[in-house]
Amino acid sequence: MAAxxxxxxxxxxxxxxxxxxxxxxxxxxxxxxxxxxxxxLVVFGPNGAGKTTLLRLLAGVVPGGPTFAAAxxxxxxxxxxxxxxxxxxxxxxxxxxxxxxxxxxxxxxxxALYEGPARALSGGERQRxxxxxxxxxxxxxxxxxxxxxxxxxxxxxxxxAALVDSLNGKGAIIxxxxxxxxxxxxxxxxVMVGGTILQEGPVAEVFSLPVDDRVARAVGVANxxxxxxxxxxxxxxxxxxxxxxxxxxxxxxxxxxxxVLFGAEAVTLFPGHEAAAGSARNRWPGTVSALRExxxxxxxxxxxxxxxxxxxxxxxxxxxxxxxxxPVIVAVKATAARIIPR
Amino acid sequence: MSFIGDVLSEAIRLLCQxxxxxxxxxxxxxxxxxxxxxxxxxxxxxxxxxLGLGRFRGRxxxxxxxxxxxxMPPVLAGLLILLLLxxxxxxxxxxxxxxxxxxxxxQSLLAIPxxxxxxxxxxxxxxxxxxxxxxxLGLGKxxxxxxxxxxxxxxVAAAVAAAFGRVVSEVGAVLIVGGNIExxxxxxxxxxxxxxxxxxxxxxxxxxxxxxxxxxxINGALTWLQLRxxxx
Numbered sequence: 078m079a080a081x082x083x084x085x086x087x088x089x090x091x092x093x094x095x096x097x098x099x100x101x102x103x104x105x106x107x108x109x110x111x112x113x114x115x116x117x118l119v120v121f122g123p124n125g126a127g128k129t130t131l132l133r134l135l136a137g138v139v140p141g142g143p144t145f146a147a148a149x150x151x152x153x154x155x156x157x158x159x160x161x162x163x164x165x166x167x168x169x170x171x172x173x174x175x176x177x178x179x180x181x182x183x184x185x186x187x188x189a190l191y192e193g194p195a196r197a198l199s200g201g202e203r204q205r206x207x208x209x210x211x212x213x214x215x216x217x218x219x220x221x222x223x224x225x226x227x228x229x230x231x232x233x234x235x236x237x238a239a240l241v242d243s244l245n246g247k248g249a250i251i252x253x254x255x256x257x258x259x260x261x262x263x264x265x266x267x268v269m270v271g272g273t274i275l276q277e278g279p280v281a282e283v284f285s286l287p288v289d290d291r292v293a294r295a296v297g298v299a300n301x302x303x304x305x306x307x308x309x310x311x312x313x314x315x316x317x318x319x320x321x322x323x324x325x326x327x328x329x330x331x332x333x334x335x336x337v338l339f340g341a342e343a344v345t346l347f348p349g350h351e352a353a354a355g356s357a358r359n360r361w362p363g364t365v366s367a368l369r370e371x372x373x374x375x376x377x378x379x380x381x382x383x384x385x386x387x388x389x390x391x392x393x394x395x396x397x398x399x400x401x402x403x404p405v406i407v408a409v410k411a412t413a414a415r416i417i418p419r
Numbered sequence: 420m421s422f423i424g425d426v427l428s429e430a431i432r433l434l435c436q437x438x439x440x441x442x443x444x445x446x447x448x449x450x451x452x453x454x455x456x457x458x459x460x461x462x463x464x465x466x467x468x469x470l471g472l473g474r475f476r477g478r479x480x481x482x483x484x485x486x487x488x489x490x491m492p493p494v495l496a497g498l499l500i501l502l503l504l505x506x507x508x509x510x511x512x513x514x515x516x517x518x519x520x521x522x523x524x525x526q527s528l529l530a531i532p533x534x535x536x537x538x539x540x541x542x543x544x545x546x547x548x549x550x551x552x553x554x555x556l557g558l559g560k561x562x563x564x565x566x567x568x569x570x571x572x573x574x575v576a577a578a579v580a581a582a583f584g585r586v587v588s589e590v591g592a593v594l595i596v597g598g599n600i601e602x603x604x605x606x607x608x609x610x611x612x613x614x615x616x617x618x619x620x621x622x623x624x625x626x627x628x629x630x631x632x633x634x635x636x637i638n639g640a641l642t643w644l645q646l647r648x649x650x651x
Contacts, residue, residue, distance in 0.1 A: 136555070148555075148557065150555060151548070151551045151555055154550075155548050155551070155552035155553075157553075157566055157569065157572050158570055159569070167558070167566070204636075281549060
């Protein structure tokens, strides 16, 4: 394990190598983790992936991690006996405490609560308070474990945007298991499964082009289809999945078992069975078989010979008049699909 | 039955009189016990907090020493202080043997491990979530310890009550280093021993009742503080 700082930049980048916990690496085994100075890395993964342990190692709460100056906020915001205002200023100098109040205001914590006992605060209010206090500290890095988990769904994106605005050039490593949060909070995302980081890259790229099916499952890529590869064209390769021929990025020989992955958000739906304009290489006619609300979006399952999941907004659903049984054309750009060996 | 009745009526008569001698004994008891409790709490609570929160070298033997000290017989504490303060002892030059000062020192020796042990249990029992948040605040050891004590307040109040209960009720240590000198080092417990020895049961019972009322008042106040804090 080593943490090094790159000199020359205004603030050093964080580079952590060969981080293992415990010694056999059974909980966390990270070969390399690097974040540019002022960068925002989201550590994303399912429950039990080791995300919290990784963050605790980085924070120094669990011994064996690197030493660097970071303000850490654990997953569960605990408030201490005393007023909310007193709790907000804990560990801060007067200047930082004033800044914490400004931040708490940004995060939507009502200043009228400051005089009252902190124990009377709701879970969401406690989280806003802890977040403001952590960001008000002077350390150049912040480590946040599920910083929005206790907030109402309706407030999360607002607070997430305020959080990003309030970093003021600080670097951040943020643990979350929510895709939307990850997309707002992170510039880059590291997908962690079984204690290991399987893929790291820009959020949009990782979420739309997972390197393998473990990452695909972790990031919730809705479409994972198995088939046999066909011929190739430049960077593209085709795969036959039942009656469908699917084009995607891949470098596989012809006639081998393979798997194609693409996100539900990469799927475009056109009403009716008329050929629609556009550059998408993959177009298949199908009928809507089911609709399911997922948070603020709607997941549409289309039977196109194989089931294909698409994510649309409630507005699109109304405009396209999508109901079960409705005919649609499913379109997926070949560059949004990845074909990997099976 | 008439024996018990006689003792009781004599005790009540003495309590009603509440003479100067009784007032002096009560006053000395209060001063010695409260001072010893204060010293015990001032040293024992920080020690207990460090033991409850910290992971430092020597913590385990220190914890064993504190836990053993909680059960130290008062006569042994008295004997140790007697040896220290004896005119040929290491602190003999202080010349405080058979004075209230010596009694305060001996009782402090009993109060420190009680305050430390109960505090260590209370602070050590803070939830992992509380402890992790506390360490995440990035505070110095003293500030973090202070917040831990506030957080574990009901348990720390119990430590104060236990320390006071220990010193106000013990007789061995004060008897050895104080000498039970009338008007100088006689406290409620040693006075009870004295009166009982002389078969002055009414007087002994009167002193016992005062001792219980005193303990009730101090512990009542502490319990009130303990419960009042729990509201938040």
